[in-house]
Amino acid sequence: LQAGNFLQSSVGNFIIPSERVAHVQIGNNLEHALLVLTKTGYTAIPVLDAKYQLHGLISSPLILDNIMGMERIEFENLSKLCVEDVMNQEIPTLHANDPLVDGLKLLINHPFVCTVDENKYFKGILTRRVVLKQLNAYIQP
Amino acid sequence: LQAGNFLQSSVGNFIIPSERVAHVQIGNNLEHALLVLTKTGYTAIPVLDAKYQLHGLISSPLILDNIMGMERIEFENLSKLCVEDVMNQEIPTLHANDPLVDGLKLLINHPFVCTVDENKYFKGILTRRVVLKQLNAYIQP
Numbered sequence A, B: 001l002q003a004g005n006f007l008q009s010s011v012g013n014f015i016i017p018s019e020r021v022a023h024v025q026i027g028n029n030l031e032h033a034l035l036v037l038t039k040t041g042y043t044a045i046p047v048l049d050a051k052y053q054l055h056g057l058i059s060s061p062l063i064l065d066n067i068m069g070m071e072r073i074e075f076e077n078l079s080k081l082c083v084e085d086v087m088n089q090e091i092p093t094l095h096a097n098d099p100l101v102d103g104l105k106l107l108i109n110h111p112f113v114c115t116v117d118e119n120k121y122f123k124g125i126l127t128r129r130v131v132l133k134q135l136n137a138y139i140q141p
């Protein structure tokens, strides 16, 4: 495996830019979030505010878990709950000039990691797919 | 990156064994499948038959997509539809003695890949997390 400086290159060269990343607003209800997840086919997406700052992630497991009753899934609660109450706020972030190797470490336990600037403005996401594709390209010269 | 023979080691050394993998039966309805996904927190799991042979994968995006109406998500259809009608059957598989590098290639586009034996009996799954964890261990001696 000759990776040379590949793992030292910047995260910014490999991210999906923010304009191509599906997201929801912090004030949306869970019904809206589930509709966006269903229409895009993604299982988890970032939660942003109106100024494009990152606040957390929302995912289909999180939504389903919060509407799960004793006997059945209580779908009627979807419009009563808000993304802000349910989202995961304990998420790692990267900066565009971090080395890719820092991204690799975080991707071990996270399917994707959000990139933000110094003012917490959302810049895009680094995904496992992109890193695996790059790693595969390096080992198969 | 010195990987030596790591990528030539067998997939079988790295898989989550079948007894630890959440799955559904091919005859289950979508309501049951959604309950299993919700309780385990996984977004996709294998579909097996009573003899433990692999038939496909079921996921929260696939289920939600199939109950999506024009205006709203039609949850009442969950008990009417069956896993067999909705599951993804176009899935790659691996054998336990395949080299890990073959798994890496498939994991670029699949969050996990099922391992089967020569009679199609389900043996376990190779996940992106395990491969990323191993790759990271190799590059950080």
Ligand SMILES: Nc1ncnc2c1ncn2[C@@H]1O[C@@H]2COP(=O)(O)O[C@H]3[C@@H](O)[C@H](n4cnc5c(N)ncnc54)O[C@@H]3COP(=O)(O)O[C@H]2[C@H]1O
Residues within 6 Å of the ligand: A016, A020, A021, A022, A023, A040, A041, A042, A043, A044, A045, A046, A111, A112, A127, A128, A129, A130, B043, B108, B109, B110, B111
């Ligand atoms: N429309 C599509 N076209 C082609 N392949 C698709 C796809 N949707 C999903 N996949 C494949 O399935 C993997 C898991 O998707 P998932 O939605 O669970 O998990 C995704 C999703 O939660 C998020 N994600 C990826 N791209 C996104 C985007 N443009 N907007 C918002 N979230 C995104 O990052 C996670 C990891 O993405 P990654 O690409 O590594 O891994 C993706 C990709 O390999």
Ligand SMILES: Nc1ncnc2c1ncn2[C@@H]1O[C@@H]2COP(=O)(O)O[C@H]3[C@@H](O)[C@H](n4cnc5c(N)ncnc54)O[C@@H]3COP(=O)(O)O[C@H]2[C@H]1O
Residues within 6 Å of the ligand: A043, A108, A109, A110, A111, B016, B020, B021, B022, B023, B040, B041, B042, B043, B044, B045, B046, B111, B112, B125, B127, B128, B129, B130
């Ligand atoms: N209970 C838990 N504990 C710790 N971390 C958790 C977790 N549930 C999810 N994760 C983390 O989230 C990633 C994506 O999970 P997801 O359910 O979308 O996607 C999962 C799921 O669809 C499937 N999977 C993993 N383990 C499974 C199991 N024991 N039974 C059935 N399916 C499994 O393989 C996909 C990729 O798994 P991977 O481990 O690479 O990646 C996992 C792992 O890093």
